[in-house]
Amino acid sequence: MSLAEPGRFEKIKVPSAYQMVAEAIEREIMAGRLRPGDEIGTEAVLVRQFGVNRSTVREGIRLLEQAGLVQREAGRKLYVCLPHYRKLSDRMSRALVLHQVTFRELFEAAVILELGVIDAAVDEASEQDLAALEENQALAEAALGDPVRLAGLDTEFHALLAKASRNRVLELAREPAALLFFPTSELICRRVPQGAGRMVAAHRRLIDAVAARDKEEARLWMRRHVVDWKRGFERAGRDIDEPVESIFERLSSVRQYA
Amino acid sequence: MSLAEPGRFEKIKVPSAYQMVAEAIEREIMAGRLRPGDEIGTEAVLVRQFGVNRSTVREGIRLLEQAGLVQREAGRKLYVCLPHYRKLSDRMSRALVLHQVTFRELFEAAVILELGVIDAAVDEASEQDLAALEENQALAEAALGDPVRLAGLDTEFHALLAKASRNRVLELAREPAALLFFPTSELICRRVPQGAGRMVAAHRRLIDAVAARDKEEARLWMRRHVVDWKRGFERAGRDIDEPVESIFERLSSVRQYA
DNA sequence: TTCGTCCCTTTGTCCGACAAAGCTTGGCAT
């Protein structure tokens, strides 16, 4: 029996060399001594600096690469970069799927998050934000018969609203749920005849309310919009208490690690 | 000029072998053919299955390891595991810091998220949840003079509330912000004399309101509690519009990759 | 100046090797 058992002392952890390489570079980044855009030396340089083998350096770099802290440009130079929201959100979404969260959890979180977003968006949206929303709306009205395209535009619509909120914390908080939530709009638009029309109509009202800085109106329509999703989901014959994993296959992007 | 520029064609991506190894294993996990707890073969087995070198397999495994999809037990067997919220949230928090979000963004998101949490907690909290909150409260009352301990208990209090909401989507959505938000309570408790007392008093009211299933009361005190944080923050001489990176050093956990 | 070619650098992959730490097995003492 060699497993650590609870007791007087903590289990001693011996960090491996590749972990220490990753941590060392990460510390430089978090401390601001390496800034996004800066180049990290070549593998050969790192080998000399850390005094470990190139294989070890490479394994360490893989950790940072996966964390989104460094990136290779076209298979070449290695440089520091800001972890991109989308990538992080993808990971969170996968975690939610693996934890078998239900559509109900997703729905209830979406109500809270999207209401919060619309509140902030009414206060903060700029002309550019409104223009982007209008453009999305125009595309959506032209795609009323295409569920796949429409679902994509719905997802984008809410992402644009989140950006208009000018609150990146909120933007990041809602994204994982959104990535799982809105794609099911595709299912709804296909199965429920009036679904697409109601969705686009709600978007119209939301844009107008944001433009008019009318918070009450905006909240009202956002609530209707999200509740519509729930109704459509049930009308499409799905159970709101089923785990989301059932529809996840189509989401798994091929270029997860690219 | 070899950089891909926007134009007629998408950039061609050539996935490397180690990425394909990671993706292949990830697909098995996401498809449910490998379940949490299952063992993944030894490196030698993977070498034979994928027909690539062990170094390549190892680099692929590093990606999965960092993604939290696989884990090694005591440096030995490799097995599939559920990505843990805490680890994902750490990563998100770091991203927020690197993106230089401000305390204002953090504060406004916290208002929305914590109000959402308390709403759900009032509906869903079980006896066990309440017992855990009471225990936390007892410890906090005994630690009124210890800012560090108190800040930790405050963070835990809100995490317990989130768990009581029985909504894992919400729980995960709030955690990254919480990891940055509540630790500053330490600063407040140290600098603002009445800070600690007000905090513990608010927690008391929150527990009671949840126990009484009184949503209005709970929302009221949660709002006061969070606004108190903001007031304390300003009274401690900090600017709400400064980026959070300024206080991040103490958060960077040493065993990020362990 | 612009273009194409050659050469050097760097990455991705492969091969082989070895020490340390787990696990297994077989023998030994009780």
Add this chain to the structure above:
DNA sequence: ATGCCAAGCTTTGTCGGACAAAGGGACGAA
């Protein structure tokens, strides 16, 4: 028979070296 211990096998972490492919730069030709 049961329990303990040591030797041996397995697996991981690390190392050293090697090579093809692709990027980048220098150099010369048009």
